[in-house]
Amino acid sequence: MNQEALQRVPTTMRVVDAPRASDAVPRGVEIRGLTKEFAGGYIYRNFDLDLRDGEFVSIFGPNGCGKSTLINVISGLMPMDGGAVMFKGKPIAETKLSYVFQNYRDALFPWMRALGNIQYPLKLLGLDKKTRDRRVEALLAEFDIRIDLHRYPYELSGGQQQTISILRALITDPEILFLDEPFSALDYEMTLFMRERLQHVFMKRRNTMIFVSHDLEEAVQLADRVLLLTRPPTRVAEMVPVDLPWPRDAKSLSNAEFVAIKSHCLDVFSREVGRGP
Amino acid sequence: MRASADIGLKRLRGASWLGRVQPAVGPLLLLAIWWLAALTGLLNTRLIPGPGPTFATTWQALVHGTMSHDLARTLMRVLYAFAIAAGFGVPLGILIGANERVYRSVEFLIDFFRSTPSTALFPLFMLMFGLGEESKVGLAAFAAFLIIVFNVAYGVLNARKTRILAARSMGASRLRIFGDVIFLETLPQTFVGLRAGVSIALVVVVVAEMFIGGTDGMGHRIIEDQYSYNLKDMYGSLLVSGAVGYGLNYMFLLIERYFVHWAGR
Ligand SMILES: Nc1ncnc2c1ncn2[C@@H]1O[C@H](COP(=O)(O)OP(=O)(O)OP(=O)(O)O)[C@@H](O)[C@H]1O
Ligand SMILES: [Mg+2]
Numbered sequence: 001m002n003q004e005a006l007q008r009v010p011t012t013m014r015v016v017d018a019p020r021a022s023d024a025v026p027r028g029v030e031i032r033g034l035t036k037e038f039a040g041g042y043i044y045r046n047f048d049l050d051l052r053d054g055e056f057v058s059i060f061g062p063n064g065c066g067k068s069t070l071i072n073v074i075s076g077l078m079p080m081d082g083g084a085v086m087f088k089g090k091p092i093a094e095t096k097l098s099y100v101f102q103n104y105r106d107a108l109f110p111w112m113r114a115l116g117n118i119q120y121p122l123k124l125l126g127l128d129k130k131t132r133d134r135r136v137e138a139l140l141a142e143f144d145i146r147i148d149l150h151r152y153p154y155e156l157s158g159g160q161q162q163t164i165s166i167l168r169a170l171i172t173d174p175e176i177l178f179l180d181e182p183f184s185a186l187d188y189e190m191t192l193f194m195r196e197r198l199q200h201v202f203m204k205r206r207n208t209m210i211f212v213s214h215d216l217e218e219a220v221q222l223a224d225r226v227l228l229l230t231r232p233p234t235r236v237a238e239m240v241p242v243d244l245p246w247p248r249d250a251k252s253l254s255n256a257e258f259v260a261i262k263s264h265c266l267d268v269f270s271r272e273v274g275r276g277p
Numbered sequence: 278m279r280a281s282a283d284i285g286l287k288r289l290r291g292a293s294w295l296g297r298v299q300p301a302v303g304p305l306l307l308l309a310i311w312w313l314a315a316l317t318g319l320l321n322t323r324l325i326p327g328p329g330p331t332f333a334t335t336w337q338a339l340v341h342g343t344m345s346h347d348l349a350r351t352l353m354r355v356l357y358a359f360a361i362a363a364g365f366g367v368p369l370g371i372l373i374g375a376n377e378r379v380y381r382s383v384e385f386l387i388d389f390f391r392s393t394p395s396t397a398l399f400p401l402f403m404l405m406f407g408l409g410e411e412s413k414v415g416l417a418a419f420a421a422f423l424i425i426v427f428n429v430a431y432g433v434l435n436a437r438k439t440r441i442l443a444a445r446s447m448g449a450s451r452l453r454i455f456g457d458v459i460f461l462e463t464l465p466q467t468f469v470g471l472r473a474g475v476s477i478a479l480v481v482v483v484v485a486e487m488f489i490g491g492t493d494g495m496g497h498r499i500i501e502d503q504y505s506y507n508l509k510d511m512y513g514s515l516l517v518s519g520a521v522g523y524g525l526n527y528m529f530l531l532i533e534r535y536f537v538h539w540a541g542r
Binding site for chain 2: 075076077097098099101103106107108109110111120121124125152153154172
């Protein structure tokens with residue numbers, strides 16, 4: 001081995017080996033050396049990030065900082081230009097994951113009834129109708145949802161439609177659930193209701209949740225940790241832990257600790273945005 | 278094209294009693310003017326017979342004469358042409374639209390032939406297929422095919438990406454995405470193409486019957502009527518052909534409304 005090669009080895013070792021097997025925290029999502037470039041320049045350059053298995057992470061940051069890009073790349077919806085993403089030590093491609101889109105109108109299939117939409121992922125898995133029906137029944141029982149599933153999506157309210165897309169995402173019992181501003185097209189009342197629903201899901205399933213929000217209060221409320229991002233090329237501004245008990249109802253939003261965390265996040269955010277591009 | 282479809286759908290949904298009667302006002306008015314003009318001698322009834330004799334002759338020809346035979350022949354040709362056009366046009370349109378680069382490279386070709394008057398291709402088709410059915414049906418199929426391909430490809434290319442991403446995130450294969458998402462996503466635009474296609478097929482078949490040798494069909498009948506100065510039958514044939522065109526379009530609107538109930542919602 002020549003000199004140059006020897007020098008390169010430790011770098012590679014660091015990239016692959018960073019989270020040690022002896023870590024107390026079980027391995028969750030490991031992002032290493034993520035690089036993503038658009039025509040306008042680098043959004044991510046050698047970006048590293050660790051998320052724990054079974055934690056609820058909110059992503060918050062200025063417009064265009066790459067929140068959607070991050071979860072699209074992690075979930076494999078968008079190719080990356082460099083780097084690797086692993087979950088529990090396996091490539092993310094081998095992970096059962098689901099994705100909830102911001103725009104439920106464009107994400108649900110309007111030619112299928114609500115039931116058909118929810119069952120579609122199971123159909124892709126090749127499950128027969130009886131099994132599919134049973135799975136849907138179990139899911140509905142779990143969440144106590146009263147929506148007429150024989151209606152078409154366009155016959156349902158916005159909140160009901162987004163509920164259907166969340167059910168569709170949950171039916172496969174995913175290990176990771178990605179949500180990109182899922183409530184931003186809903187009115188306030190519906191948003192409050194959906195936050196409550198989502199916490200309910202999380203407390204039952206304890207799967208990893210990666211949740212993008214442009215609403216700081218919501219980001220703090222629905223998180224074990226809030227990931228604050230900078231402007232591009234994007235780095236982690238801070239990872240803010242939210243050590244409050246679940247569920248966080250409307251009352252807990254005025255709790256002193258909650259308010260303190262929120263205002264700390266706001267400080268970090270303002271500092272990062274104020275820094276300018 | 279989209280706009281006319283919307284107007285058509287709105288008409289189908291027409292609710293009030295007045296709303297239902299209104300569409301009949303125009304045709305009745307035209308009929309009244311025609312009738313009055315013939316009655317008062319304003320119209321040279323040797324060139325344009327009045328509505329009464331025209332309808333009487335048409336009825337006779339349809340029930341006891343050969344018009345129903347001609348009509349059936351024309352319809353058969355249109356349906357054959359349309360079936361061929363749709364059978365090839367829809368899959369090909371999906372394939373072309375699926376890949377932007379393919380679409381860009383054939384866009385001009387499709388647009389060019391689409392803009393070329395199909396009737397200008399008569400001699401070519403006669404050379405290739407002779408004077409029989411193949412020529413007439415082939416030319417009509419070709420014209421309808423271009424319109425269908427263009428609309429379907431355009432629809433696929435502009436299909437909203439979110440549903441495709443959603444299906445992909447659930448692990449759907451490319452083939453599944455085509456069948457379950459893109460095909461249905463494109464269906465509204467496909468129907469625009471199918472409707473335009475069936476209309477153009479009728480036009481081309483009727484004109485082809487006039488000029489490509491044959492012994493039957495509405496086009497053939499109309500031109501024969503003109504030669505033999507059988508004007509009442511000629512106008513009747515015109516009206517019947519118009520009614521067929523309208524009926525086909527309307528039928529497609531109904532099918533569309535049934536299958537694409539979600540469009541625009
Ligand atoms: N397909 C694309 N082509 C080119 N540039 C893109 C593309 N997608 C995203 N970008 C750019 O990458 C940057 C990050 O986009 P992204 O959508 O990830 O931001 P975001 O943080 O989700 O923003 P928002 O808060 O508005 O949702 C933006 O500047 C955007 O212009
Ligand atoms: Mg975004």
